[in-house]
């Protein structure tokens with residue numbers, strides 16, 4: 001009888017536990033953001049498609065401004081409205097200021113030693129400080145203006161000499177932004193390697209934007225099913241040998257004395273630095289500047305040209321402003337912005353609204369559990385801010401799909417992080433440190449293309465996108481560019 005009672009108790013407790021568990025599983029999880037039901041193993045990876053920000057935008061129409069997905073077994077939250085961006089990037093900025101440890105950061109950024117992939121913490125803070133003291137403060141940027149002017153003039157002269165021929169604008173833009181950034185960061189000497197470097201930068205952006213299955217389903221990482229990790233390792237080898245070449249040159253005194261590489265090399269093993277800077281760290285940080293500065297600025301100009309060539313009235317209005325303010329005897333300079341050329345500036349803003357080059361910003365990562373707008377977000381969740389979707393938010397923007405620079409004219413609109421409806425550079429701790437430099441390049445390049453040339457299409461403009469860490473037009477434009485200013489300006 002006693003045995004029977006014990007057995008009866010055990011069975012009852014087990015049954016009760018089983019029923020409680022089932023009931024608990026069925027209870028709606030009101031404290032988690034809504035989202036599609038995940039499949040075993042892959043989670044919701046099947047929903048991403050080849051242009052993830054668009055797929056996520058469509059999903060947000062169904063599930064709302066904050067949604068929870070699973071990439072493999074990992075939680076990923078998508079913020080698709082200005083208010084949700086504010087929650088993650090301002091209200092709870094410190095919790096979400098880290099990055100997930102993805103293969104791209106490990107294999108193409110010296111084990112997360114650049115600033116882009118570094119986890120939030122003392123190393124990242126130190127890197128940001130170094131970037132500001134050596135590159136991005138107003139004085140350093142002014143010091144390098146000479147280089148930007150020279151490279152811009154070379155670019156405009158090259159285009160001038162191609163008058164009448166169809167020109168592949170993208171190649172010229174990339175070549176110009178790259179030579180400008182290279183000269184500022186590593187010096188004048190490496191221009192002969194610019195094609196090689198351009199190829200590496202393109203591949204870096206591609207591989208840093210991919211959704212690598214092994215990141216999200218770790219037991220599959222060994223198989224590297226998409227071949228991305230193999231490509232990352234090969235790219236790292238090429239980049240590393242380029243950086244070694246540059247560093248050896250600098251150490252041997254064969255390069256200029258006042259560039260950023262020199263400044264960084266002097267910090268290697270400096271005992272006064274809070275976190276030790278190794279030679280690999282220097283390479284990672286240089287790489288960050290080289291890649292961060294090239295593709296982004298060129299891509300915005302490219303998107304702007306795609307948009308305005310579809311609307312001749314915008315080109316006319318811009319040229320009218322340029323004729324009136326600049327006249328026909330000189331090129332546009334950095335200090336003409338932003339106050340003297342409000343319409344050109346409005347074109348840049350409108351381009352950034354519809355075509356933020358980092359459509360999902362960089363991935364953010366929760367370092368603690370956090371309640372966001374009433375939802376529980378657990379430590380270890382990756383957060384993607386859909387800046388592409390936010391720029392199309394119908395509550396923030398009238399006629400959100402229309403390219404209308406006029407919407408910005410006569411208004412003070414911030415695009416450096418305080419207006420959460422327009423986030424081309426992100427916001428908060430991880431906001432782009434290069435925004436100042438980037439805007440200088442974008443504004444003067446676009447303005448001078450419009451000021452100095454008649455731009456004629458030789459084919460239809462396609463607005464299709466090609467996704468990556470920066471999202472480009474899928475089909476680069478060929479245009480005929482006829483110089484319109486006095487010939488001496490192009491020589």
Ligand code: HEM
Nearest residue numbers: 115116289292293296297358361362425426430432434438
């Ligand atoms: C107009 C051009 C540019 C645009 C649109 C742009 C956009 C962005 C965006 C969206 C981010 C990610 C923000 C986030 O994750 O929340 C970022 C980060 C970054 N950008 Fe830029 N950027 C531009 C120019 C530059 C330039 C010129 C440089 C350097 C020469 C640069 C270096 C970086 C770096 C190092 C980061 C990583 C910051 C971090 O993770 O803490 N960017 N940028």
